[in-house]
Amino acid sequence: MSAAGVATKQPEAVNYLNVDNSIKSWLLTEDHKRIGILYLVTIALMFFVGGIFAMLIRLELLTPAGDVVMSDTYNKMFTMHGVIMIFFFLIPSIPAVLGNFCLPIMIGARDVAFPRLNLASWYIFTLGAMLGVTSLVLGGVDTGWTFYTPYSSSFSHTPVIIAVSGAFVAGFASIFTGLNFIVTIHKMRAPGMTWFRLPLFVWGQYATSLIMVLGTPVIAITLLLVAVERGLRIGVFDPALGGDPVLFQHLFWFYSHPAVYIMILPGMGVMSELIATFSRKRIFGYEFVAYSSLAIAVLSFVVWGHHMFVSGQSMYLSMVFSVLTTLVAIPSAVKTFNWVVTMHKGHVKLDSPMLYALSFIGLFTIGGLTGLFLASMAVDIHLHDTYFVVAHFHYVMVGGAIVAFLGALHYWWPKMTGRMYPEPWAKLSALILFIGFNLTFFPQFILGYLGMPRRYHSYPDEWQTLNVLSSAGASILASGFILVAVYLLWSLRYGAKAPANPWDATGLEWKTPSPPPPTNFTQRPIITEEAYNYPIVLAKNGEPDEGAKQEEAEKHEHA
Amino acid sequence: MSTHEGDLHVGHQFEDAEQQLDSYSAGMWLFLVTEVLFFGGLFLAYIIYRTRYPEAFVAAHHELDWQLGGLNTVILITSSLTMALGVRAAVLNRMKAVLGWLGLTFLCAGGFMVVKYIEYSAKFEHHLFPGPNFEFHHAGIDPGQAQMFFNLYFAMTGLHGAHVLIGMITMIILVIRLWVMRKQRIDFIPIELTGLYWHFVDLVWIFLFPLFYLVGGN
Amino acid sequence: MSFEPAKPKVYLLTFAALLVLTVITVIAAKLTLAKIPMGILVLDLNIVLAMAIACVKASLVVLYFMHFKDMGQVSKVWAVAGVFFLLIMFFMTLGDYENRHPEETVGWTESGPLHDARP
Numbered sequence: 001m002s003a004a005g006v007a008t009k010q011p012e013a014v015n016y017l018n019v020d021n022s023i024k025s026w027l028l029t030e031d032h033k034r035i036g037i038l039y040l041v042t043i044a045l046m047f048f049v050g051g052i053f054a055m056l057i058r059l060e061l062l063t064p065a066g067d068v069v070m071s072d073t074y075n076k077m078f079t080m081h082g083v084i085m086i087f088f089f090l091i092p093s094i095p096a097v098l099g100n101f102c103l104p105i106m107i108g109a110r111d112v113a114f115p116r117l118n119l120a121s122w123y124i125f126t127l128g129a130m131l132g133v134t135s136l137v138l139g140g141v142d143t144g145w146t147f148y149t150p151y152s153s154s155f156s157h158t159p160v161i162i163a164v165s166g167a168f169v170a171g172f173a174s175i176f177t178g179l180n181f182i183v184t185i186h187k188m189r190a191p192g193m194t195w196f197r198l199p200l201f202v203w204g205q206y207a208t209s210l211i212m213v214l215g216t217p218v219i220a221i222t223l224l225l226v227a228v229e230r231g232l233r234i235g236v237f238d239p240a241l242g243g244d245p246v247l248f249q250h251l252f253w254f255y256s257h258p259a260v261y262i263m264i265l266p267g268m269g270v271m272s273e274l275i276a277t278f279s280r281k282r283i284f285g286y287e288f289v290a291y292s293s294l295a296i297a298v299l300s301f302v303v304w305g306h307h308m309f310v311s312g313q314s315m316y317l318s319m320v321f322s323v324l325t326t327l328v329a330i331p332s333a334v335k336t337f338n339w340v341v342t343m344h345k346g347h348v349k350l351d352s353p354m355l356y357a358l359s360f361i362g363l364f365t366i367g368g369l370t371g372l373f374l375a376s377m378a379v380d381i382h383l384h385d386t387y388f389v390v391a392h393f394h395y396v397m398v399g400g401a402i403v404a405f406l407g408a409l410h411y412w413w414p415k416m417t418g419r420m421y422p423e424p425w426a427k428l429s430a431l432i433l434f435i436g437f438n439l440t441f442f443p444q445f446i447l448g449y450l451g452m453p454r455r456y457h458s459y460p461d462e463w464q465t466l467n468v469l470s471s472a473g474a475s476i477l478a479s480g481f482i483l484v485a486v487y488l489l490w491s492l493r494y495g496a497k498a499p500a501n502p503w504d505a506t507g508l509e510w511k512t513p514s515p516p517p518p519t520n521f522t523q524r525p526i527i528t529e530e531a532y533n534y535p536i537v538l539a540k541n542g543e544p545d546e547g548a549k550q551e552e553a554e555k556h557e558h559a
Numbered sequence: 560m561s562t563h564e565g566d567l568h569v570g571h572q573f574e575d576a577e578q579q580l581d582s583y584s585a586g587m588w589l590f591l592v593t594e595v596l597f598f599g600g601l602f603l604a605y606i607i608y609r610t611r612y613p614e615a616f617v618a619a620h621h622e623l624d625w626q627l628g629g630l631n632t633v634i635l636i637t638s639s640l641t642m643a644l645g646v647r648a649a650v651l652n653r654m655k656a657v658l659g660w661l662g663l664t665f666l667c668a669g670g671f672m673v674v675k676y677i678e679y680s681a682k683f684e685h686h687l688f689p690g691p692n693f694e695f696h697h698a699g700i701d702p703g704q705a706q707m708f709f710n711l712y713f714a715m716t717g718l719h720g721a722h723v724l725i726g727m728i729t730m731i732i733l734v735i736r737l738w739v740m741r742k743q744r745i746d747f748i749p750i751e752l753t754g755l756y757w758h759f760v761d762l763v764w765i766f767l768f769p770l771f772y773l774v775g776g777n
Numbered sequence: 778m779s780f781e782p783a784k785p786k787v788y789l790l791t792f793a794a795l796l797v798l799t800v801i802t803v804i805a806a807k808l809t810l811a812k813i814p815m816g817i818l819v820l821d822l823n824i825v826l827a828m829a830i831a832c833v834k835a836s837l838v839v840l841y842f843m844h845f846k847d848m849g850q851v852s853k854v855w856a857v858a859g860v861f862f863l864l865i866m867f868f869m870t871l872g873d874y875e876n877r878h879p880e881e882t883v884g885w886t887e888s889g890p891l892h893d894a895r896p
Contacts, residue, residue: 111572217597234689242703314876588852592859610818647782769827773806
C-alpha cells in the first residue's frame with residue numbers, strides 16, 4: 001500500500017517520536033504509539049497522587065491512636081486512594097499504555113482500526129481524571145471507592161457527584177479502548193497472522209476488551225443513577241425512596257468484579273511474553289494459556305455475588321456464587337503452571353523484566369489462593385471487611401497488575417523510547433519493590449485474621465507491631481517506585497541507544513527499529529511462523545532432548 | 560448491483576475498502592452491544608420493582624396515555640422503515656432518494672420528540688415528576704411505590720429520548736456531509752452505521768412501550 | 778464486503794408485521810393472566826407475554842432492518858454475546874430476590890418507612 005511505500009523512502013532515523021516534535025502534533029496525534037505515551041504520562045501522574053494517599057494512610061496507621069488525621073479525613077484518604085488507583089490508574093494501565101503501543105505492532109498492523117476514537121478515548125479519560133482530581137480539590141469523597149448507596153446518594157456531605165462523573169466519563173474511555181482492540185484484533189491482522197500465531201499478550205488484551213465492552217456500560221448507568229438520585233432525589237437505590245440498596249451492589253459488582261480482571265488479565269498476557277522471551281522457549285501449552293484468558297473473562301461475570309455474602313443477599317445465591325468463584329482458580333492455575341513449566345529446562349536469563357515476572361508468579365499465587373479463602377462463605381463471614389481482604393486484593397492488584405505493568409514497561413521501554421535503562425538499577429529496584437511489597441502487605445493478612453477491620457484510622461494497641469512493619473514496608477515500596485521513576489526518566493536523555501531487539505526476542509515488535517517508524521513497519525509484514533519461535537534448546541550431549549523434540553513436532557503441527 | 564468500493568476513501572490504517580467496511584460495521588455492532596448493557600441496568604431495575612410492587616405499577620401506569628405511547632411506537636417504526644430505505648438508496652448511490660428518506664426519518668424523530676414533550680409536560684402539571692412535589696392519590700397504593708414507577712419511567716424514556724436527539728443531530732451532520740461531498744459517489748458507510756443506531760433506538764422503544772404504557776394485569 | 782440491500786418489499790413487509798404486532802401487544806395487555814409469587818417478588822404473566830411479543834418485534838428489526846444475516850461473523854458473535862451476558866445479569870440478580878424470604882425484608886418494604894421518609 002501507499003503508506004508502506006512512503007515509509008521505505010524515508011531515512012532510517014525517522015521514527016514516531018522525532019517525525020514531528022510540535023505540541024500540536026502530540027495533542028492531535030492519531031498514532032497509537034503516541035497515544036500510548038500520552039496515556040502513560042497521564043496515569044503516571046494519577047499513580048503519584050494515589051500513592052501519596054497510600055503513604056498518608058500508612059502514616060496514620062503507624063500508631064494505634066487516630067492522631068495524624070481525623071476519622072472523616074481518613075475516610076476521604078482511603079476513598080481517594082481507591083478511586084484514583086482503580087479508575088484512573090489500574091484499569092487503563094496495561095491496556096491503554098502498552099496495549100495501545102504494542103498491540104497493532106504485534107499483529108502487524110499500521111494502526112488500530114479507529115485511530116480517532118483512540119485519541120478521543122485519551123481526551124475522555126483525561127477529562128474523567130480531571131473530574132476525579134476536582135473532587136479531591138473540593139475536599140475529597142468519603143464513600144469508599146465502591147460508592148455504596150444510600151450513603152453515597154443521600155448522606156455523604158462530600159462532592160460525590162463529581163467523583164462519580166469522573167468514573168462515569170473514564171468508563172467511556174475504557175469502552176472505546178476495548179471496542180477498538182476487539183475490532184483491531186479481528187480485522188487488522190497481517191497476512192498469515194492466524195489466531196494461534198498471535199502473541200499471548202494479544203489474547204490477554206482481547207479477553208480484557210471483552211470485559212471492558214460488556215461490563216463498563218453497566219457501571220456507567222449505575223453511577224449515572226447514583227448521581228441522579230443524589231442530585232434530584234429521584235432514584236432507585238435509596239430505601240427512603242422505595243429503592244433497594246442491594247440492587248446497587250448487584251449492578252456495581254457486575255462490573256467491578258470483572259474490572260479486577262481488566263487489571264490482571266493484561267498482566268497475565270505480559271507474563272507470557274516475559275517468560276517466553278527470558279526462558280527462550282515457546283510457552284508451554286500455548287492454546288491452554290490463550291483459552292484460559294477467555295475463560296477467566298467469561299467466568300468473571302458470574303462471580304460478583306462473592307462481594308455480597310454479608311449484604312442480605314439470598315444465601316442460596318451466595319452458595320452458587322461461592323462455587324462459581326472457586327472455578328476461577330482453574331484457568332488461573334493453568335496459566336501459572338504453564339509459565340512455570342515453560343521455564344523448566346529453558347535458558348532462563350534474569351534480566352530485570354524477568355525479575356518482575358518471577359515476582360508476579362509468587363505474589364499472584366498468594367493473592368489468588370487467599371481469594372479462594374474469601375470465596376468460601378463461612379470463612380468470608382469472619383474475614384469480610386478486614387485487613388485480610390485488603391491484603392488479598394493488594395497482592396493481586398499491586399503484586400499482580402502493577403508488577404506486571406512494571407515488567408512490561410521495562411521490557412518494552414527500549415522499544416518505546418529507543419533508550420536502554422541502567423540494568424543494575426533496574427534489578428535493584430525490582431528487588432526493593434519485592435521486599436517492600438511483602439513487608440507492607442503480608443502483615444496485613446495476619447492483622448485481618450486477628451480481626452482488624454479495614455477503613456478505620458485507629459486500632460487496639462496489640463496490633464501496633466504488625467502495623468509498624470506494614471508502614472515500614474510501604475516506605476520501602478515507595479522508595480522502589482521513586483527509584484524506577486528516576487532511572488527511567490534519566491535513561492530518556494542519558495541511556496544508551498537501544499538496538500531493535502535488545503532481548504533477542506521473537507515477536508513482531510522486535511523486528512522493527514527502536515523506536516518504530518510512524519507506520520510501524522517499513523513494509524507490511526507477512527507472517528509465516530508463530531509468535532514464540534525460539535531455537536531448540538540443546539541438552540548437554542548436544543542432541544535435542546525429548547521435550548525439545550516434542551516441542552519441535554508441536555511447532556510443525558501449528559505452522 | 561455492486562457497490563464500487565474502489566471509489567470510496569480508505570483510511571490510512573486499512574488495506575482496502577472491504578477491510579474498512581468490515582471494521583466499521585463490526586465496531587458499530589460492538590457499540591450497540593455496549594448500549595444493550597447500558598440500558599440493561601435500567602431494565603433490571605424495572606424488572607425488580609415491577610415484580611416487587613405489582614399493584615402500584617398497575618395503578619401508576621393508568622396515569623400514562625397509552626394512545627400517545629402507541630402513536631410514538633408507530634412513528635418510530637415508520638422512521639425505522641424510512642431509515643432502512645434511506646440506507647438502501649445510499650448503497651445504490653441515489654442522492655435524491657437518500658436525502659428524501661433521511662428527511663422523512665428526521666421528521667418522524669421530531670414528531671416523536673413533540674409527542675414526548677406533550678406527555679412530559681402533562682406529567683409535570685399533574686405533579687407526577689418524582690421528587691418533593693410528587694403527588695399520587697390512589698386508594699390502597701403507596702405513593703412511594705408509585706413514585707418508583709415514575710422514577711423508572713423518566714429515567715428510561717429520558718435516556719431513550721436522549722438517544723433520539725443524538726440520532727437527529729447525527730442525521731443533520733449526515734445531510735451536511737452529503738451536501739459537501741455531493742459531487743462524489745455517496746459514502747454509504749456513515750449512513751449505514753447511523754441506520755444501525757437508529758434501528759437500535761427503535762428496538763429499545765419496542766420494549767419500553769409495553770413496559771410502561773401497557774402494564775396490564777388489572 | 779459489498780452487501781446487496783434487500784428489496785423494498787422486504788422492508789415494507791417487516792414494517793407491516795411490526796404494526797400488527799403492536800396492535801396485538803395492546804390487545805394482550807387487556808387480558809388478566811396469573812400472578813406467580815417468587816420470594817419477595819410477584820411475577821405477573823402479563824409481563825411475560827408482553828416481553829415475548831416485544832422480543833419477536835425486536836428480532837424482526839434486527840433480522841430485516843438491520844440485515845443481521847449479512848453482517849460479519851464478529852458482529853453476529855458479539856451481538857449474541859451481549860444478549861447472553863445481559864441475561865446472566867438479569868437471572869443471577871433475580872435469583873437473589875426470588876430466594877429471599879419475604880418475612881425477612883418485610884420490616885422495610887412495608888409502606889411505613891416509605892411514607893416517613895417522604896419530604
